[in-house]
Amino acid sequence: MTAETLTATRVRPLDRFPLGPRHLITPAAVCVALLALYAWVSTLELDSIEQRSLNSSVLLAKTVEHLEMALAATALVVVIAIPLGVLASRARNRVAATVILTLGNLGQAVPSIGLLVLCTFIMGVGFRTALVGLVAYAVLPVLRNTMVGVQQVDPALIEAARGMGMTRGQVLRRVELKLAVPTILAGLRTALVLTVGVATLGAFVAAGGYGELIINGLKLNRVPVTVVGGVLTACIAFLLDWLGGLAEDLLKPRGM
Amino acid sequence: MFDRDTEGVRIELRALTKHYPGQPAPAVDNVTMDIPAGELVVFVGPSGCGKTTTMKMINRLVEPTSGEIRIGGQDVLSLDPDELRRHIGYAIQQVGLFPHLTVAQNIGLVPKLLGWPQAKIDDRVEELLALVSLEPSTFRGRYPRQLSGGQQQRIGVARALAADPPVMLMDEPFGATDPITREHLQNEFVRLQRQLHKTIIFVTHDFEEAIKLGDRIAVLREGSHIAQYDTPAAILDAPADDYVAGFIGQDATLKRLALMRVADVPVTDTIPDPALPQVSADTTLREALDLMLAHGTDRCGTPTGVLSYAELCAVVGPRPEEAMTGDR
Numbered sequence: 001m002t003a004e005t006l007t008a009t010r011v012r013p014l015d016r017f018p019l020g021p022r023h024l025i026t027p028a029a030v031c032v033a034l035l036a037l038y039a040w041v042s043t044l045e046l047d048s049i050e051q052r053s054l055n056s057s058v059l060l061a062k063t064v065e066h067l068e069m070a071l072a073a074t075a076l077v078v079v080i081a082i083p084l085g086v087l088a089s090r091a092r093n094r095v096a097a098t099v100i101l102t103l104g105n106l107g108q109a110v111p112s113i114g115l116l117v118l119c120t121f122i123m124g125v126g127f128r129t130a131l132v133g134l135v136a137y138a139v140l141p142v143l144r145n146t147m148v149g150v151q152q153v154d155p156a157l158i159e160a161a162r163g164m165g166m167t168r169g170q171v172l173r174r175v176e177l178k179l180a181v182p183t184i185l186a187g188l189r190t191a192l193v194l195t196v197g198v199a200t201l202g203a204f205v206a207a208g209g210y211g212e213l214i215i216n217g218l219k220l221n222r223v224p225v226t227v228v229g230g231v232l233t234a235c236i237a238f239l240l241d242w243l244g245g246l247a248e249d250l251l252k253p254r255g256m
Numbered sequence: 257m258f259d260r261d262t263e264g265v266r267i268e269l270r271a272l273t274k275h276y277p278g279q280p281a282p283a284v285d286n287v288t289m290d291i292p293a294g295e296l297v298v299f300v301g302p303s304g305c306g307k308t309t310t311m312k313m314i315n316r317l318v319e320p321t322s323g324e325i326r327i328g329g330q331d332v333l334s335l336d337p338d339e340l341r342r343h344i345g346y347a348i349q350q351v352g353l354f355p356h357l358t359v360a361q362n363i364g365l366v367p368k369l370l371g372w373p374q375a376k377i378d379d380r381v382e383e384l385l386a387l388v389s390l391e392p393s394t395f396r397g398r399y400p401r402q403l404s405g406g407q408q409q410r411i412g413v414a415r416a417l418a419a420d421p422p423v424m425l426m427d428e429p430f431g432a433t434d435p436i437t438r439e440h441l442q443n444e445f446v447r448l449q450r451q452l453h454k455t456i457i458f459v460t461h462d463f464e465e466a467i468k469l470g471d472r473i474a475v476l477r478e479g480s481h482i483a484q485y486d487t488p489a490a491i492l493d494a495p496a497d498d499y500v501a502g503f504i505g506q507d508a509t510l511k512r513l514a515l516m517r518v519a520d521v522p523v524t525d526t527i528p529d530p531a532l533p534q535v536s537a538d539t540t541l542r543e544a545l546d547l548m549l550a551h552g553t554d555r556c557g558t559p560t561g562v563l564s565y566a567e568l569c570a571v572v573g574p575r576p577e578e579a580m581t582g583d584r
Contacts, residue, residue: 160352163317163425164366164415165342178356253356255399 019249026242030235037231044224053213053225059232065208066236069127069199073134074192081139081191082184085146086172097147104143107136112198116205130199130207137198138191145187149180182252189244196237200229210236264294264455265328265422267314272323274309282321283309285479291472293328294453298470300460300503306480307459311425314457315344327423342369345416345424345454349431351408353400359385359411360396366419384414389444406437413445417452424456431460442468463503467492467511475500489515512572514542518558521571526561533557541568 046054081104088097116133123129153176161171177184203211213229216222269289275282284306291297299307312318314325316337325332332340353362363384364377372380385392388410400408409430416424430441446469449456460466466473467488475483475491477499484496492512495501504511519537534557535544545568547556554565 154350154352156348156350156352157354159317160346160348160350161354163315163341163346163348165338165340165369167338170369175354255356255358255401 019246023242023246023249026238026245030238030242033231033235037228041224041228046224047222049220050222050225053216053222054228059228062208062210062213062229063232063236065202066196066199066210066233069130069134069202069207069209070192070195070236070240073131073138073195073199074188076131076135077138077142077191077195078188080135081142081187082146084139085143085184086150086177088143089147089150089176100143101147104140108140110136112137112201113204116201120205125206127202127207129205130202130209133201133205134195134198138195141190141194142184142187145183145190146180149183149187150176152183153179178253179256182248182256185244185248185251189241189248192240192244193237196233196240200233263422263453266293266326267291267423267455267457268324268326269310269314270324270326272310272313272325273321274306274313274318275321282479284313284320285481287323287480287482289474289482289485291455291457293455295471296449296454296456296458296469297472297474298458298460298466299474299476300463300466301476301480301483303461305476305478307476308427310476310480311427311457311459314423315341315346315425317341342366342419343421343423345419345421345426347412347416347424347426347429349428351412351429351432353403353408353411353415355400357399358396359398359400359403362400362411363415363418365415370419372419380418384417387417387448388414390414405433406441409433409437409441410444413441413448417454422455424454426456426458428460429458430465431462445469463505464511467515475503509572510542510545513545513568514540516541516571518544518563521563521567523558523561523563523567525564529555529557529562532562535563541571544568 041054044050052058084100084104087093088100090097112133115136116129119129119132123132150172157175157179158171161175166174199209200211200214202209203215210229210233213232214226217224217226217229267290269287269291272284272287273282274284287310299311301307309318313320314327314332316332320333327344353359354365357365360378360381363381367377367380381396382392385395390407390410395403395407395411400411403411409432412429413426416426416429430438430445433441442465449469458466458469470488472486473488473491474485475496477483484491484500489512491500492504492508492515495504495508501508517537518535518539518541521541532553532555533547533551535547537559544556544563545565548554548565548568555562557563
């Protein structure tokens with residue numbers, strides 16, 4: 001085995017740009033769905049109630065509110081769940097891990113509507129109340145994925161890292177978290193999609209969003225309004241999931 | 257620290273003990289040992305005998321319960337463990353290359369921790385890749401997953417050597433490779449150590465490997481008790497007890513032949529005979545014997561003359577007093 005024969009071995013390409021045509025499928029499908037929705041609504045004779053909801057300024061405002069809720073909640077989840085997940089992954093914190101995971105499970109198991117109502121008693125209505133409910137609901141996937149992602153790092157790598165003189169903090173930052181990135185991002189993507197769905201409940205606590213369209217449509221028996229709210233929610237969920245997928249492919253450490 | 261000198265320094269273990277809580281017997285029990293500067297000492301023993309634990313106490317991946325460790329005269333237990341480990345090379349069986357870092361980044365990791373300037377790190381990576389016979393321009397930018405097992409092991413050794421530490425700890429670094437690659441890596445490693453003169457502690461359960469690589473071998477039994485600590489030739493020649501003899505196996509004489517080279521035997525017949533099978537000066541006597549057997553002859557040609565079977569026997573044969581008492 002000389003240097004010549006070693007260089008001749010085939011190398012799997014890892015340096016290729018990670019995006020391709022398959023990444024265009026979701027936005028294309030969403031565009032088709034939105035166009036179909038627009039075409040269908042244009043064929044309808046809208047009465048004054050429907051017109052009050054289905055106009056561009058209201059739809060834009062609801063979109064902004066909805067996205068604000070979902071993104072703010074996800075940002076908070078990142079700040080809360082990743083450190084907790086790391087904490088829970090440390091072998092020494094067996095008790096802490098159990099407590100943290102139980103809380104995360106609880107957040108997801110408790111019905112979101114009930115939680116929002118409870119929060120209303122304490123904080124009143126509005127954006128912040130909705131955020132609490134959303135965060136409680138979306139913490140679990142990120143928490144669990146961070147924990148699993150860090151724990152599944154090959155112990156030999158950690159031993160090698162320690163043996164080379166990395167401090168515990170360096171091992172965590174440079175090895176464990178780096179290698180957990182794909183798993184954490186997958187959890188984040190799940191959380192993002194969950195919050196987009198659950199953010200429709202924000203309408204119950206006067207936080208706005210597409211939920212308002214859905215609820216108004218139901219209350220006033222205006223099917224087109226409900227349908228528009230529902231389809232837009234789904235489209236946003238798909239788009240954010242798509243963005244999450246892009247982020248996963250782009251941020252995944254090379255070489256893996 | 258102790259690496260002002262990049263050639264090996266002496267390691268002293270004094271009454272070193274590791275007792276894990278909740279276990280009846282200590283994993284390492286009162287081990288005292290001197291490892292001379294620049295020598296490669298192999299710890300060999302069955303699984304669970306405490307050889308790895310003993311080794312890991314030297315870079316304090318395992319904290320000793322009691323005892324003393326000195327490297328180059330310096331008390332290891334008084335140093336900061338992380339700083340200490342940056343000055344001791346460490347290679348393990350699973351290699352443990354970081355999959356998200358390139359070969360160059362893996363090798364340059366310890367120098368980076370030590371704060372070397374990037375240009376110096378790049379030069380060192382280049383030098384080390386050449387040292388372990390991997391073409392730098394080809395391998396520098398690769399990721400570990402793009403390497404074969406043997407190549408990964410080489411990078412593992414290169415990484416352990418990166419900051420030119422005087423002391424290296426190696427835990428079965430060639431254990432996970434196929435026999436051919438393993439043999440090759442061992443040969444290269446012997447060549448490397450002749451150049452570098454590091455103080456190396458090498459852990460293995462493979463006695464053949466121990467004989468091949470070690471300047472000295474420490475045969476360990478349960479609790480890391482030293483059954484025998486001597487040069488390979490001395491251990492093969494006179495095993496201290498049945499335990500050591502059992503470790504050597506049945507073919508001690510063949511193993512001793514493998515330790516010696518044709519150049520070590522003075523031949524009496526100095527007239528070359530081209531008709532005989534030929535061996536070179538650094539062929540081992542074991543290979544020479546194999547050649548004789550294969551050709552059905554009792555002589556083979558060497559660069560200085562003709563080596564006979566009788567001369568081979570004389571080299572490893574029992575000394576007169578041993579011959580009288582029978583075996584061993």
